[in-house]
Amino acid sequence: MSTDAARPTTPDTAHSSSRGPGPRHPAGEHAPPTADGHHARTDARPERAALGARPGRNGRHASPSDNKHFRNVLGRFATGVVAITAVDEATGDPCGLAANSFTSVSLDPPLVAFCVAHTSTSWPRVKAAGRLCVNVLAESQRQVCDRLAARGGDKFAGLSWSLSPAGGPVFDGTLAWLDCTIESEHPAGDHVIVVARVHGLDKHEDGNPLVFFRGDYGRFHA
Numbered sequence: 152m153s154t155d156a157a158r159p160t161t162p163d164t165a166h167s168s169s170r171g172p173g174p175r176h177p178a179g180e181h182a183p184p185t186a187d188g189h190h191a192r193t194d195a196r197p198e199r200a201a202l203g204a205r206p207g208r209n210g211r212h213a214s215p216s217d218n219k220h221f222r223n224v225l226g227r228f229a230t231g232v233v234a235i236t237a238v239d240e241a242t243g244d245p246c247g248l249a250a251n252s253f254t255s256v257s258l259d260p261p262l263v264a265f266c267v268a269h270t271s272t273s274w275p276r277v278k279a280a281g282r283l284c285v286n287v288l289a290e291s292q293r294q295v296c297d298r299l300a301a302r303g304g305d306k307f308a309g310l311s312w313s314l315s316p317a318g319g320p321v322f323d324g325t326l327a328w329l330d331c332t333i334e335s336e337h338p339a340g341d342h343v344i345v346v347a348r349v350h351g352l353d354k355h356e357d358g359n360p361l362v363f364f365r366g367d368y369g370r371f372h373a
């Protein structure tokens with residue numbers, strides 16, 4: 152697979168300033184595995200191996216305390232995008248947010264995970280619903296992603312969706328859906344890591360994935 156960013160930009164777009172490519176994985180460089188799969192130690196001396204001790208290729212010190220630099224570097228990790236949806240128990244209205252921090256975690260039991268910023272206003276509504284639906288977004292669902300990433304307003308207005316077997320909103324065009332309940336939450340800096348148990352899942356429609364890379368959307372080439 153390769154990604155081909157539609158418009159190569161820095162990640163400082165409107166959405167990335169609120170979340171950006173996000174700290175999907177902690178910054179940290181590991182030596183690539185050797186042919187037998189083991190990780191070679193490149194430097195045994197701890198003082199030289201200290202993170203941020205030497206300038207990077209661009210001559211700058213690779214400090215994780217520089218938020219823009221952190222986003223720029225982590226944005227080079229290409230991800231898919233999901234829409235995490237639910238029906239608000241209090242109002243009966245659909246709610247949700249877009250996330251690129253989604254990952255599978257465990258087969259037995261079936262668990263997935265994603266990270267949610269403490270600033271999210273939609274997460275408390277999804278959490279209160281007790282169950283949620285993960286929509287794996289297709290390349291054709293940029294509008295769904297943009298709407299779910301918006302703060303406030305009726306994110307679902309004008310979008311076509313139906314209900315999953317467990318009652319979670321599934322957008323037309325979604326590649327796959329997963330009906331989940333929240334298994335556990337783990338505070339992690341300015342985000343919470345949510346582990347969710349999968350109760351049902353299926354492919355939905357065929358298409359290419361929505362790929363997020365360097366703060367923009369790219370294309371998938373098999």
Ligand SMILES: Cc1cc2nc3c(=O)[nH]c(=O)nc-3n(C[C@H](O)[C@H](O)[C@H](O)COP(=O)(O)O)c2cc1C
Nearest residue numbers: 166170248249250251252266267268271272273300
């Ligand atoms: C491509 C993309 C990926 C995003 N990934 C996440 C994420 O993993 N976690 C998160 O909390 N917010 C993420 N966001 C931001 C949320 O979708 C949303 O903008 C934020 O939760 C504010 O909306 P809310 O107040 O309705 O929750 C992402 C936004 C975009 C555009």
